[in-house]
Amino acid sequence: MGGERAPGTTTDVTGERMSVDGIDEPVSRELIDHCAGLPGVVVGASMVLRDRRGRLVVVDPGYKPGLDLPGGMAEAGESPHEAVGREVREELGLDLAVGRLLAVCTTSAATFGRVVLDFVFAGPTLTDEQVVVLAPADAEVDAVYVLTPDEALPRFPGRTRRRVSVALEAEASGACLYVVDGREYRPPKERVWHEDEPIPAGSPVGRAAGWLFDPDGRVLLVGDPDGGYALPGGGAEPEDVDALATLAREVAEEANAVLGKITHVGYLSDPDGGDVRSRSAARIAALGPLAPDPATGWSWSRVLVTPRRAAALLGGGYDARLPQALAAQRIAHERLGVPILDDDSRVDVPPEGVTFP
Missing domain, CATH: 3.90.79.10 (Nucleoside Triphosphate Pyrophosphohydrolase)
Structure with a gap:
């Protein structure tokens, strides 16, 4: 038989045959020695x-x-x-x-x-x-x-x-x-902010989040167990009829929040043509007792801060978040009657929740 090989095998440095899914791919001693000397993890x-x-x-x-x-x-x-x-x-x-x-x-x-x-x-x-x-x-x-x-x-x-x-x-x-x-880890991507523009017809909405205001003009952020903050919201599910349905479901799951009037603020587009991310503003009617998020099993903490402070606390950089925060504040003031609050106040929502007048 000499050097003849069976189909789907190769010969390693010891002369043994190894299956490589039908592809002959000899591994040299030089390559083995090289791999052995590489830095390990x-x-x-x-x-x-x-x-x-x-x-x-x-x-x-x-x-x-x-x-x-x-x-x-x-x-x-x-x-x-x-x-x-x-x-x-x-x-x-x-x-x-x-x-x-x-x-x-x-x-x-x-x-x-x-x-x-x-x-x-x-x-x-x-x-x-x-x-x-x-x-x-x-x-x-x-x-x-x-x-x-x-x-x-x-x-x-x-x-x-x-x-x-x-x-x-x-x-x-x-x-x-x-x-x-x-x-x-997420590859760096600069999404484009479209203030007060409708989402183009046919564009898939991958995520929806909200700038949710209390009666004094503060916005709600949810905190993860490691101290990071996010706008309430999340990914679309098949049963969601639109971005507002996604938002209402997600804020109920994450923050046990009941929303009043809601209005569109804008969206973030993907320069590579992927899905868009919807942003809305809403009045908070009530925040119920702290409850585990069914998606993760943990309870998010809840805090109310001014929109400018929210831009500083959220990931992605203050300069990138600030235009969105100010747009939400302006639109909520004009359409929902939310007062503009520019101090640096912060209110931690108690575990038992709160109902707003």
């Missing part, structure tokens, strides 16, 4: 496990402060999904199927001296029988808890909390997110 993997009530399974590692998801560091030659399956078996004594990838979280070398890649996977929903017998199966785990996201998130250390928050967002949205130092 630390790879970790964890799993989002829930019970039938939607609570999270979390562990208390004895060797570090705070709680964590089940998981740990990959061993030599181990892929991330293999590592998390092994770690769950070792920590919880459960042999579980590894679900889809929710997030890849990168921590820069400035933090640990090496780049760390954390792969967060979904896991199956545990049965009641599995939950009842949950207990540490590894000496490195002091305890296992089953907690709601609202109960668990404050007990995670900062970096872990950001990783878990992103994973829960990805779990709810069906996305797989890439995170750098705790924040979702």
